[in-house]
Amino acid sequence: MLRPSALPPRAGLGLKPAHYADIIESKPDVGFFEVHAENYMGDGGPPHRYLEAISEHYPISLHGVGLSIGAEGPLDKAHLARLKSLIDRYRPASFSEHLAWSTHDSAFFNDLLPLPYTPQTRDRVVSHVDEVQQFLGQRMLLENPSTYVLFEESTIDEIDFLADVCERTGCGLLLDVNNVMVSSVNHRLDPVAYIDRFPVERVGEIHLAGYDEAVDGAGDRLLIDAHASPVLDDVFSLYDHTLSRCGPVATLIEWDNNVPDFETLFAEARRAEAVMEGHQSGKTLSKFA
Amino acid sequence: MSAASSQSEFAAALLDPAATLPAGVTTMRGSADAARFDVYRNNVMVSLITALEQKFPVSRKLVGDAFFKQMARGFIRQERPRSPLIFQYGDGFPEFIDDLETTRGVPYLGDVARLEVLWMRAYHAADATPLDIAAIAGTDPEILVGSGIVPMPSASLLRSDWPVGSIWAAHQQDPVASVAHSGPETILVLRPQADVRVHIVPPQDGNFAATLFAGKSLGGAAQAASHDASFDFGSALVGLVSLGTVLRLQPISEGDNS
Structure with a gap:
């Protein structure tokens, strides 16, 4: 029996060790906290002690960054078992992972690497997502990636790829609006058209983040998914457009590098909730939010 | 194409x-x-x-x-x-x-890095409750000397030719404090309760602690430390136990104790 994800339609924040004590002390009005699963895979210590305490007061979103669902090789069974034990212990409202790979030949690259979109890669991702959901006994959300290169062999559009995987596995989607902006600019696509085609009824969570900007070898704009700054205005306005399609959905502010003080993060969450409030009256399409 | x-x-x-x-x-x-x-x-x-x-x-x-x-x-x-x-x-x-x-x-950089590896290991190690000092007082001395220690899951010992415990401690402050000596140190890294602790073991207790961490009995460890006139079995043992180093005592067979 697959349990549905159940994050509230509010803004959430990434849980950072520097903020553990403050959060326990002041119990800020945040919709949920998201943790990177791999940071809580030690046997004990402060990470578990604080997550235990914080999970008593807030819904938790468990976000994996190391399962390598897009890998050519098989999934790491030991890693799946570690995820299962975290899920059994903390009962997160949601578990999500990426359409990407990070491990090859037992080397872990600590980055979300891209894959070509072909019938073969789609079938492999479908079988990996099936395996994850079977093993965890929980439906997962699959996140759209930010990418910097394309593959000559790709024959399937990214949205069709994600929609197919959803259709065949029953998984939900994590829509990273910043990733949509980054990939759309990098590949000269229209980010609004991307959102308009996205199967928003499958979306259980949204991510927002800040990007960095560079240029590539030909002088074209190259956006980089940096998670090191406030959400930029163009991403906020794309978010507003997204909510006009799907209504309020649990929305995470991702700020993982150069992490600021808690007040700054909290203000970002309030900005996202202000956008959400503008869509309260709208009909919520999402089945999974 | x-x-x-x-x-x-x-x-x-x-x-x-x-x-x-x-x-x-x-x-x-x-x-x-x-x-x-x-x-x-x-x-x-x-x-x-x-x-x-x-x-x-x-x-x-x-x-x-x-x-x-x-x-x-x-x-x-x-x-x-x-x-x-x-x-x-x-x-x-x-x-x-x-x-x-x-x-x-x-030359001490590698050992400072070793200490930092042990710190991270202690931070993520399994939680456990260290042996209470009262359990030592209540144990028959003969059984005690034939026993070894099971260290806490978080506990490790580092022996360095350099004062890397003092160097590490000096760098926890801003500005960095000065380190007064240049001799060797034995450093104990562990997490008895909530937080990771780094202790410099008294010099006369270094061989005792290292012998215990190597799995030998308290009696064998005392012997290994006895060449130092200032070594005292009771205070060395009480010191280690009261810092929360020991999960429990366990009997050591003679064969393991040579």
């Missing part, structure tokens, strides 16, 4: 800046662009450097940011993480540091 890509080739090119771009990678312009592939190279390198910076903050302070990054890059090219549990990455960094020609002027 459309070349198949492989993750082997992509992976190999990630950590080798001189490698040609993997086959099948392109852009919306229809041709590959090294600057774009370099985003992935940079992400991998920067994220792993950051992981080492977070695990080795004192080592980094000792040599400065630029030199630390240079060491980290060298290590990363030589050794990839073997697990998505990134806090485990870098356990081989102290040996890498020891082998560098360029760190000869900072």
